[in-house]
Amino acid sequence: GEDVEQSLFLSVREGDSSVINCTYTDSSSTYLYWYKQEPGAGLQLLTYIFSNMDMKQDQRLTVLLNKKDKHLSLRIADTQTGDSAIYFCAEIYSGGYNKLIFGAGTRLAVHP
Amino acid sequence: NAGVTQTPKFRVLKTGQSMTLLCAQDMNHEYMYWYRQDPGMGLRLIHYSVGEGTTAKGEVPDGYNVSRLKKQNFLLGLESAAPSQTSVYFCASRKGGDEAFFGQGTRLTVV
Numbered sequence: 001g002e003d004v005e006q007s008l009f010l011s012v013r014e015g016d017s018s019v020i021n022c023t024y025t026d027s028s029s030t031y032l033y034w035y036k037q038e039p040g041a042g043l044q045l046l047t048y049i050f051s052n053m054d055m056k057q058d059q060r061l062t063v064l065l066n067k068k069d070k071h072l073s074l075r076i077a078d079t080q081t082g083d084s085a086i087y088f089c090a091e092i093y094s095g096g097y098n099k100l101i102f103g104a105g106t107r108l109a110v111h112p
Numbered sequence: 113n114a115g116v117t118q119t120p121k122f123r124v125l126k127t128g129q130s131m132t133l134l135c136a137q138d139m140n141h142e143y144m145y146w147y148r149q150d151p152g153m154g155l156r157l158i159h160y161s162v163g164e165g166t167t168a169k170g171e172v173p174d175g176y177n178v179s180r181l182k183k184q185n186f187l188l189g190l191e192s193a194a195p196s197q198t199s200v201y202f203c204a205s206r207k208g209g210d211e212a213f214f215g216q217g218t219r220l221t222v223v
Contacts, residue, residue: 008152033211042202042214043155088154090212098162099170100145100204100212104154 004103006089011109018076020106022089027070029091034063034074037086037105046074046087076108084110114138118203118215125193125222133188133218135203141213143206144186145170146178148199149217155202161186193222 003025012018024032030051035043049056049063049072056063062075076083086105093099116137125131135144142163147155147170157170159178167178175197177189186205190197198221206212 006154042216043204044214045211048211098143098208099157099160100143100206101157101171102147102155104152 004089004091004101006087006103006106008104009107009109011111012079014079014081014110014112016079018074018079018083018108018110020074020076020087020089020108022072022074022103024070024072024089024091026091026093027067029093031092032063032065032072033088033090034061034072035088035090035102037088039085043088079108079110081110081112084108116203116205116213116215118201118218120218121216122219123221125190125220127194127222129193130189130191131193131220132190133201133203133220135186135188135205135215137184137186137205137213139205139207139213140183141205141207142183143208143212144180145204145212146176146186146188147202147204148172148197149202150199158188158201193220195222198222 006022033048034046060077064073088105089103093101119134145160146158156172161180164183179187201218203215204212
């Protein structure tokens with residue numbers, strides 16, 4: 001079955017790097033996504049990675065994909081207070097009709 | 113180009129009442145999704161659609177029905193609302209392989 005798992009909380013100091021981890025179950029997922037949700041708002045796409053890539057970098061964001069372990073991570077360099085939000089990992093589950101499945105979300109708290 | 117629009121944004125229902133949430137997208141996307149978001153549980157897929165006239169069940173479909181009569185609209189219905197359906201509902205749409213665009217959400221309270 002489909003399942004995406006994330007740790008629920010992460011606390012970092014401003015200026016440090018944050019690493020948010022995610023594991024997924026569908027080895028044939030073609031796309032894996034990271035979304036950000038600020039309080040009271042909808043979801044905003046941060047970045048995504050194709051399954052044939054190991055790494056993708058986009059300014060302060062680095063996504064690493066380990067297909068063997070079905071592990072995805074999002075690294076945020078030089079974390080700022082504006083990065084405080086909930087981060088969701090999501091996969092396109094190919095087992096049935098392109099379902100877009102989300103993890104429970106990781107709440108990132110950035111403190112001075 | 114408005115993206116994904118959800119109506120209404122807020123609603124309070126009494127137990128047993130019915131209502132329909134509307135999701136409209138103007139991007140000609142094939143896929144549309146309805147999720148509910150509850151604290152600590154992330155987004156759970158209720159129903160989704162891979163094209164006009166098609167619908168499929170997600171993870172938590174019980175108590176909800178959907179219709180996709182027109183490609184741009186995906187309706188979520190609650191026939192007899194229950195307090196357990198108090199949640200924030202999000203609609204999303206996407207083209208195959210691309211990012212999913214989300215609406216701003218509907219906050220529903222069932223008393």
